[in-house]
Amino acid sequence: MVKKVAILANGGDVSGFNAVIRAIVKTAEHHGVECYGFIDGYRGLLKNNYEKLSSADTASGILQKGGSIISSSTNANVFHYPVMEEGKEVYKDLSDICVQNVKDDEFDCVFALGGDSTQKSARDFSLKGIHMIGVPKTIDNDVACTDITFGYNTAVSVATEALDRLHTTAETHNRIMVLEVMGREAGWIALESAIAGGADVALIPEIPYDIEKAAQAIKDRQKIGKNFSIVVVSEGAFPKGGEISVKEEANNGQGVINTKLGGAGEKVAKQLEELTGLTARCTVLGYLQRGGTPTSFDRVLSTKYGSKAMELALEGKFNVLTVIKNGKLDCVPLEEVVGSNKEIGAVQNGESEGSIRLVTMDDDLVKTARNIGICLGD
Ligand code: F6P
Numbered sequence: 001m002v003k004k005v006a007i008l009a010n011g012g013d014v015s016g017f018n019a020v021i022r023a024i025v026k027t028a029e030h031h032g033v034e035c036y037g038f039i040d041g042y043r044g045l046l047k048n049n050y051e052k053l054s055s056a057d058t059a060s061g062i063l064q065k066g067g068s069i070i071s072s073s074t075n076a077n078v079f080h081y082p083v084m085e086e087g088k089e090v091y092k093d094l095s096d097i098c099v100q101n102v103k104d105d106e107f108d109c110v111f112a113l114g115g116d117s118t119q120k121s122a123r124d125f126s127l128k129g130i131h132m133i134g135v136p137k138t139i140d141n142d143v144a145c146t147d148i149t150f151g152y153n154t155a156v157s158v159a160t161e162a163l164d165r166l167h168t169t170a171e172t173h174n175r176i177m178v179l180e181v182m183g184r185e186a187g188w189i190a191l192e193s194a195i196a197g198g199a200d201v202a203l204i205p206e207i208p209y210d211i212e213k214a215a216q217a218i219k220d221r222q223k224i225g226k227n228f229s230i231v232v233v234s235e236g237a238f239p240k241g242g243e244i245s246v247k248e249e250a251n252n253g254q255g256v257i258n259t260k261l262g263g264a265g266e267k268v269a270k271q272l273e274e275l276t277g278l279t280a281r282c283t284v285l286g287y288l289q290r291g292g293t294p295t296s297f298d299r300v301l302s303t304k305y306g307s308k309a310m311e312l313a314l315e316g317k318f319n320v321l322t323v324i325k326n327g328k329l330d331c332v333p334l335e336e337v338v339g340s341n342k343e344i345g346a347v348q349n350g351e352s353e354g355s356i357r358l359v360t361m362d363d364d365l366v367k368t369a370r371n372i373g374i375c376l377g378d
Contacts, residue, residue, distance in 0.1 A: 002108040002313050004034045006050060009072040010041035010114035010121075014139050014151025015294035016302035017068035020113055023306025025059045031314055035059075036107070037070035041114070042078045042121060044070070046094055048101040063299060066292040077117070079124055099128050109313040113137050116144065116356050119321060123334040126319035133312055134321035134334055135305045139289050142186035144355040145332045146323035150305055153297040155182065155289040156192045162285055163197025163230060170228040176218060176272050176280035180265025182289050183234035186358050189289070190234040191365045194374055200229045201375045203268060205236035205244070206359045209377025211268065215275035217375035227278065233268050235261040237377075304329055 007024055009017050021037065028035040035053045038044030051070070053059045062069055081094045102110060109131040112122040115138035122132040136143035139155035159181050170177040179199075181189045187204020194202035201217055203209045218229045238244045247262025262284070269280040294302065301324075308322045308329045320331040338355055359366060369376060 002033055002316070004036070004105075004107055005109045005111065005310070005313060006036045006038055006102075006105070006107045007053070007070065007111045007113065008038040008041050008044060009068040009070055009137075010076065010112060010118040011072060011137065012074055012115075012139075013067055013072050013290050014137055014149075015066050015154035015290065015292060016150035016298040017072065017113060017137065018062035018065045019294060019299050019302030020135055020137075020150060020306040020309075021053065021069060022055070022059055022062050023303040024111055024310050025053045026055050027307045027310035029055055031310075033310070033314070036105075038110075040071045041073035041076050041118075042098070043073045043076040045098040045101060045110070046076075046078050046081070048105070050105070063303075064293050066290075066294070072114075077121065079121060095124065095128065099125070099130055102130050109133060109318060111135060111309050111313075115140070115149070116142065119143065119334060120338050120355075122321075123319070123338045126334055131313070131318035132334065133309045133318060134337070135309050136321060136323065139189065140183050140186050141188040142183075142356040142358065143321075143337070144357045145321060145337045146325070146357075147327075148301065148324050150298055150302040151290070151294070152188065153301065154292075154294045155189050156196065157295050158289050158292075159189055159193035159232070159285055160196040162283065162288075163193060163199060163232070166283060167198065167230060170230060174227040174278065176229045176231060176269065176276065176278050178231045178233055178265045178269040178272070178280060178282040180233050180235055180282060180284045182285070184236045184261055185356055187234045187237070188359060188365075190232045190237070191359060191369060194232040195365065195369055195372070197232070198230065199232045199374060201231040201377065202369060203231070203233045203237040203264075203377045204359060205234055205238065206361075207376050207378050208238055208240040208242070209268075210240050211271045211275065211377070214268070214375055214377050215272055218272060218276050218278065222276070222278075229278075231268060231272065233265045235264050237264050237268075 036050045113135045119134045126132045136149040141152035166177040245263035248260040265282040269282040273280040
């Protein structure tokens with residue numbers, strides 16, 4: 001019998017975190033279950049820092065709010081956590097402290113809202129006997145085993161609006177406008193926003209690009225009197241035989257090397273300017289994609305995910321991830337989510353701790369983009 005549950009939000013924020021939290025809280029209350037939130041993701045679990053969540057109070061009025069009312073920690077890996085020992089930083093597995101906290105606090109289930117690394121930790125906790133249920137989050141839309149993650153649709157919609165705005169200024173000044181969007185290893189945001197925003201070129205990590213091909217597409221447009229072009233570049237896109245653009249190699253202080261990507265869009269803009277003779281400008285969309293109010297789609301998706309997660313807990317179905325498969329709400333074992341890396345293929349820059357879902361060449365988005373003449377750099 002599930003009586004007391006806790007939620008944690010982990011990893012980079014997305015629009016929709018609060019909508020999931022609200023749905024879990026409401027569904028829990030509906031069934032007489034008490035709900036708590038660990039503050040700051042897995043770090044809250046480690047420090048046993050949590051607060052009561054209730055729809056009348058702490059979790060009220062949050063559906064449309066960006067961010068997370070229980071914060072979120074980026075990549076706090078409690079299985080490999082930095083601690084100071086004799087004046088030196090060493091990494092320790094502190095997960096047993098978390099397990100003890102969950103037992104002492106008598107939580108019957110912990111909901112882990114997060115991306116691939118978060119779900120890997122959730123799987124690892126489930127192996128230690130904690131009842132875990134994952135909910136797939138990330139603007140990058142790259143969590144394995146689900147068709148869509150919450151936060152992604154909002155990011156695409158922000159990128160699409162940016163493209164609409166870049167279109168008019170590109171046309172006015174006869175320029176190439178490059179928009180760099182997020183997507184470390186997967187190009188979903190770039191691809192979908194390129195289609196939605198009528199871009200001419202989309203460069204994604206899954207297709208190492210040939211810049212000459214992108215330049216040719218722009219020159220072909222010039223031949224038909226179009227002296228401006230719109231190019232979308234994933235932050236993780238890289239040239240054939242080349243490297244991804246890294247802004248800063250950094251340890252985020254939580255046990256994970258948190259390499260900041262940056263420069264992919266600028267690089268493409270500079271090369272396209274040289275190859276086409278047109279002026280090129282680059283805009284980096286950055287964190288605008290993650291902040292602020294979720295789209296109605298994300299509000300509904302997040303609510304579905306949250307209520308399903310609580311439903312699964314009530315059914316005693318633990319150690320699973322809520323997913324959307326062929327348009328239907330469902331769940332898959334966390335083991336499958338983490339283990340599916342092999343089927344999906346090598347992670348480009350080898351940074352992910354879990355599994356990720358890359359754009360595949362038979363995806364409808366790829367076919368559609370090619371059919372309507374969007375150059376994918378190959
Ligand atoms: O994983 C989501 C993401 O939005 C990536 O696309 C991006 O590289 C990363 O987060 C940046 O996050 P932060 O700067 O918070 O580590």
